[in-house]
Amino acid sequence: MNIKILKAGYIYQDGEYLCDSAIAFDKKIIKIDSLENLKELYPQATVEILSDLTVIYPGFINTHTHLEFSANKTTLEYGSFVPWLYSVIKSRDELINSCDDLVMSSAINDMLRSGITSFGAISSYGSDLQSCIEAPQRVVFFNELIGSDPKMVDVLYNDFLERLNQSSNYADSLITPAIAIHSPYSVHPIVAQKAINLAKHKKLTLSTHFMESMAEKEWLDTNEGDFKEFFSKFLSQNSAVTSKEDFLNLFDNYSTHLVHATQIDNDDIKKIAENNHTIAHCPRSNRFLGTTNLPLKSIIDNKIKFTTATDGLSSNYSLNIFEELKSALMIHSDISVELLADELIKSVTKNANEVLNLNSGELKEGYNADIITLTLPDIPSTLKHISLWSILHTKEVDSVFIAGKKVL
Numbered sequence: 172m173n174i175k176i177l178k179a180g181y182i183y184q185d186g187e188y189l190c191d192s193a194i195a196f197d198k199k200i201i202k203i204d205s206l207e208n209l210k211e212l213y214p215q216a217t218v219e220i221l222s223d224l225t226v227i228y229p230g231f232i233n234t235h236t237h238l239e240f241s242a243n244k245t246t247l248e249y250g251s252f253v254p255w256l257y258s259v260i261k262s263r264d265e266l267i268n269s270c271d272d273l274v275m276s277s278a279i280n281d282m283l284r285s286g287i288t289s290f291g292a293i294s295s296y297g298s299d300l301q302s303c304i305e306a307p308q309r310v311v312f313f314n315e316l317i318g319s320d321p322k323m324v325d326v327l328y329n330d331f332l333e334r335l336n337q338s339s340n341y342a343d344s345l346i347t348p349a350i351a352i353h354s355p356y357s358v359h360p361i362v363a364q365k366a367i368n369l370a371k372h373k374k375l376t377l378s379t380h381f382m383e384s385m386a387e388k389e390w391l392d393t394n395e396g397d398f399k400e401f402f403s404k405f406l407s408q409n410s411a412v413t414s415k416e417d418f419l420n421l422f423d424n425y426s427t428h429l430v431h432a433t434q435i436d437n438d439d440i441k442k443i444a445e446n447n448h449t450i451a452h453c454p455r456s457n458r459f460l461g462t463t464n465l466p467l468k469s470i471i472d473n474k475i476k477f478t479t480a481t482d483g484l485s486s487n488y489s490l491n492i493f494e495e496l497k498s499a500l501m502i503h504s505d506i507s508v509e510l511l512a513d514e515l516i517k518s519v520t521k522n523a524n525e526v527l528n529l530n531s532g533e534l535k536e537g538y539n540a541d542i543i544t545l546t547l548p549d550i551p552s553t554l555k556h557i558s559l560w561s562i563l564h565t566k567e568v569d570s571v572f573i574a575g576k577k578v579l
């Protein structure tokens with residue numbers, strides 16, 4: 172592959188914005204230096220000079236989405252978690268059946284246009300595997316395990332294993348198999364433990380929805396609340412299969428990506444930090460399903476790594492990461508807007524890479540050349556606000572490179 176050199180007004184590296192620099196890459200990033208030095212080092216390289224208002228970022232990484240529910244627009248009921256869940260159960264077959272490859276590839280393209288070069292796809296049925304294989308992006312394919320009824324768990328576990336094996340057959344593609352445990356309330360701890368042991372044994376990335384709604388917290392803590400009727404009606408279950416604490420203990424010493432975590436308290440935060448778990452922040456999904464805000468300030472103060480993620484179209488109106496970043500920026504008024512903007516850019520680059528383990532998300536020598544460019548509307552008066560202005564003024568990016576190849 173030919174070496175390419177890109178020069179722009181700014182290059183984002185290690186949380187800073189470098190001026191007057193250029194980046195050389197083939198499939199991997201080779202070097203960041205002045206244009207003159209790079210031209211001298213790589214005289215055969217193709218050079219592209221972008222605008223002085225252009226910022227070069229590592230490709231953004233969306234750690235949590237559900238492509239199989241991409242057909243939802245005006246079907247599922249928003250506002251509160253359990254009524255939404257009833258509407259999912261009522262319309263699930265219709266939504267899954269109408270979610271064909273075209274619907275999923277459109278969702279994948281929306282991500283791409285907003286600069287997402289890698290994503291984590293939670294797959295409940297495996298029907299999104301083909302679309303993920305064909306996607307231009309890197310995909311961490313999270314095969315999801317669900318099942319709380321002891322009579323059903325073996326069948327469901329075997330189905331999960333089959334899907335996991337199926338997704339492991341594409342070593343030459345950009346797909347990496349991974350494991351997702353649905354949630355503390357929906358997975359029996361015996362099979363959850365089995366799947367966690369398997370993740371450890373195969374060194375697979377592990378994720379779980381955790382403390383998403385007030386209903387979940389109440390059910391796990393007291394066996395009461397909105398979930399009571401739901402579980403009695405659908406599963407003849409009068410109490411939760413586990414407690415919050417016992418569930419979280421299952422993941423001790425194996426860094427796990429906890430999705431939502433809006434209802435965590437200080438003890439949970441301490442435990443999450445101790446075990447190097449990470450958190451996926453999905454502000455729009457949380458808002459639409461009626462939950463309270465993630466305690467993001469405390470998460471940052473406790474040095475817990477978080478990502479900003481779109482969740483699926485089952486609880487969102489788009490998979491555009493800039494829309495997600497803007498929403499996150501608006502709701503955490505206890506964090507200064509400048510610091511928050513920097514943290515948010517980090518959340519979809521360096522942090523998200525550490526969660527999905529892709530060797531992307533940073534513009535550093537030897538990392539994958541997953542690169543995006545966007546252009547600010549005017550000359551920034553200070554470097555301190557480039558994260559903020561990038562988030563505020565961007566709807567879609569200008570160009571996208573994955574493994575050095577221009578895909579947009």
Ligand SMILES: [Zn+2]
Binds near residue numbers: 235236237293430483
């Ligand atoms: Zn989810």
